[in-house]
Amino acid sequence: MKTQKYAVNQYLIESMLAKVKEGEIAIPEIQRPFVWDGTQVRDLLDSLYQGFPVGYLIAWRNPDVKLKDGSTASGKMILIDGQQRVTALTAAVLGEQVVNKDYKKTRITIAFHPVNERFEVCNTAIRKDSAWIPDVAPVVNGDIKLTKAIKHYLEANPAADEDAVEEALSALTDIGKKQIGLIELSHDLDIETVTEIFIRINSKGTVLSQADFVMSKIAADQLYGGPLLRKCIDYFCHLAVAPEFYGQIKENDPAFASSDYFQKMAWLRNINDDLYDPAYTDMLRVAFATEFGRGKLADLVSLLSGRNFGTKQYEETIAEESFGKLATGVRAFINETHFQRFVMIIKSAGFVSAEMVRSQNVLNFGYALYLRLRAAGVNESLIETYVRRWLVLSILTGRFSGSAETQFEADIRLTYEPDFGAVLSWLEQAELSDAFWNFGLxxxxxxxxxxxxxxxxxxxxxxxxxxxxxxxxxxxxxxxxxxxxxxxxxxxxxxxxxxxxxxxxxxxxxxxxxxxxxxxxxxxxxxxxxxxxxxxxxxxxxxxxxxxxxxxxxxxxxxxxxxxxxxxxxxxxxxxxxxxxxxxxxxxxxxxxxxxxx
Structure with a gap:
């Protein structure tokens, strides 16, 4: 008999937001930043006001972790679907700022017309019109009591129907009492199962990658610098594509701008080369490979959760060590000398345009190889030769065209051999024989x-x-x-x-x-x-x-x-x-x- 893989519970909107605010439910910002516009937030509030369903949220519970003192801490839930809805509610109901698609903090203010029972995104004209309540947040979240809100509105609009206004504002304050469904996935489910459940439930056809789950784990961490590390990964990848973004980080996120991570990536503001523009999946893959000697990101999710692969238990010390190693890998990735020299190696092999290397995994492994050999103290000129040849060998043989993760893991283990030159020579004999050059190619x-x-x-x-x-x-x-x-x-x-x-x-x-x-x-x-x-x-x-x-x-x-x-x-x-x-x-x-x- 198949066991139940999830539980479905109904929560009051205000209870759900309280859980988010207290950190019991973590919003990992998988789809960061907030991409809804004001009208979508308006429509969500209107649906709740009308009593219409607004869909289920999906959360995956972290496993319970054994602490260093022997006690056990229960895992928090990570929201893997519904981020935009919850963020919209946080903005409209709690009045908190959101980070928009331009990475700027902004307020989305929703206004309400009690007589017409209409919601609208607040604007200058609405603020000047006494028939509108320009910001519903204080009313919905209880900062302004219902009786006081009714009184103020009727004083400003003496011709309004008192009973209708009272009824409308009462319904407005009840938004927090409306229910929203939460599907809680069991902590012992593997990524593949969680992904399948997500796809089956999510009608939008969105697909979560394993890197999304890694980013979720990083963002949800509060003990080992997770949020700062996630920002580093996110900002670096954005800055690599858009150097002008440097000024926005400095202006909009002063806390991160004062961090060690920001100083280490500041060099990107002067770089316009697009030969290797990594996404967060690429950075995670390279950092994981170089520091852990592994290639499957599902394993990184487990390690960041504290999984002991031997005992199958979850331990705080493993989670702490894993976050530390990942941070070290990310710092190595964003290092100017490392990154620039790797790009120089690609160019020295004749690949001078981004369109010339169609496989991101070829570049990812090339960079992982460069970092591994450099860490091992291999001579710089030998590193250049090995990386150039590996890049071209990988393209010629379609090395990462099949099961890329499996190949990545097998290959990264080869970099731990004491003589990588001998490894490469053996591989050339096996895959680039005379038969390959004269017939296969x-x-x-x-x-x-x-x-x-x-x-x-x-x-x-x-x-x-x-x-x-x-x-x-x-x-x-x-x-x-x-x-x-x-x-x-x-x-x-x-x-x-x-x-x-x-x-x-x-x-x-x-x-x-x-x-x-x-x-x-x-x-x-x-x-x-x-x-x-x-x-x-x-x-x-x-x-x-x-x-x-x-x-x-x-x-x-x-x-x-x-x-x-x-x-x-x-x-x-x-x-x-x-x-x-x-x-x-x-x-x-x-x-x-x-x-x-x-």
Whole structure:
């Protein structure tokens, strides 16, 4: 027989808010900041006033924890669904400030018209109109007694119907007595079960990640600096994307601005590079891997709760130690030297644009590897080589395309080996054999779409080698990638479409090359044999039309660095498949040389 996984209880609104205020129910700010607008808060109050249901809240009870003195502390509940509703009630009923989507503290003030029984977001006109009570909070929460509120309103509106006003204001004060349902999930449920219950109940289709649960645990902690740590994670990730946010933190959150965390991330205010913009999931994954040697965030949730995996009990000392280690990992993550050097390593491998690395897990593990090797005292130049190679190896083999967490955990354990160079060498022998380079990679290159990771590895190889763009004399591939140059079809798309070829044929990555817009436009829909006739003419003293290459040796060199067979100069649509086969072989060979040069 299946045991009940939850309990459903009804609470008075005022009782629920009291539990939140006293910390018995923690609002983890999973969806931070408060994203509702004033009209949504108004509508929530109106629904309660009318006696309409406002949905259930869902909370997950923390396990009871064994304290250091041997006693037991009961776990508080963490709200995992209903944050916006509870925050709205806290703002409208208790009159507390909320942090809006711009990370500024603000008051959402709801007004009430007793005669018309209407709620509205307060504005200047309403404040000047005596027919409105401009702020319902003092009335609903009892700061202003009902009899006094009625008296003041009737004095300001002597023509109003006394009985109707009394009835309306009485109903207003009863909002706090309305009930709201709370689904309390058992503390012994695992994350997967809690997530499934959440999805089944939540009709909005929202999905909570394991990182959301970690953030919940951090935010709900009051003993080991959890709220400050959560802010650090949240603010860093926001600041990495929007450096101008620095001033808002300083202005709107002076308590955090005076913290050690804020000083350590202040360098971001001058950085506009978006090569590695981590979200909180990324930061948690890296910090957990580097400090705990684990990869599954569900384990971090358990450790922050104090779980002893051996006894299956929950202990305060484990929770304290886990918060300390996580904070250490976060500090290492946000360290300017660490972060900037890792970004430099990515760029030194030829990945100079954010679009070139499509897998965030590749970057996450690369950073975790960098931090682990640095902590182990490995020589800096060796670290750079190892990280560059691991990044490219991971992309070439699709290392994190399956069960990323499982792979992450297995790989982070490898960083604890005494000689990581030997580990990497063994992995190269196993996964990057001659068969991979000569057959596997060549076959894998038979794919369409510029978004494919292998295309970007090829581009990175060109960037690292400082290769010139297609038919360019001076403009490099790096220039074109960095300044939005055009990805050109060597056999023009329109030309192949007219020959009856489908999208997956003309968009083969072996048909792509970086070129200047001006060259691409002039080529138009001409066959290679046609436009190369003019290019060859340029090399024999003819006028320049396609780029600035004006001698045969430069042309040969340009085709070579772009992995284009010289025979392209005479090719038409009937030669297209043969061209693709030849170019894939050349691209694979270039990628191989590139990898071993890292």
């Amino acid at each position: 060549v076959q894998a290159l038979e794919v369409s779409a510029t978004s494919h990771p292998l295309f970007w590895v090829f581009v990175a190889s060109q960037v690292k080698a400082n290769d010139k763009g297609f038919l360019a004399k001076d403009v490099t591939v790096r220039d074109l990638v960095s300044h939005l140059g055009d990805i050109h079809h060597i056999f023009p798309r329109e030309y192949l479409k007219k020959a009856g070829m489908a999208r997956n044929q003309y968009n083969q990555i072996a048909n792509y090359v970086y070129a200047q817009d001006s060259i691409n436009i002039k080529i138009g829909s001409k066959a290679p044999a046609d436009y190369f006739e003019t290019v060859c003419g340029q090399c024999e003293g003819g006028s320049l039309k396609y780029g600035a290459i004006d001698n045969v040796d430069e042309l040969k060199a340009n085709l070579a660095v772009n992995c284009i067979p010289a025979s392209v100069a005479t090719m038409r649509d009937s030669d297209y498949e043969a061209f693709l086969r030849q170019r894939r072989l050349l691209m694979a060979a270039k990628i191989r040389d590139y990898y071993f040069s890292l």
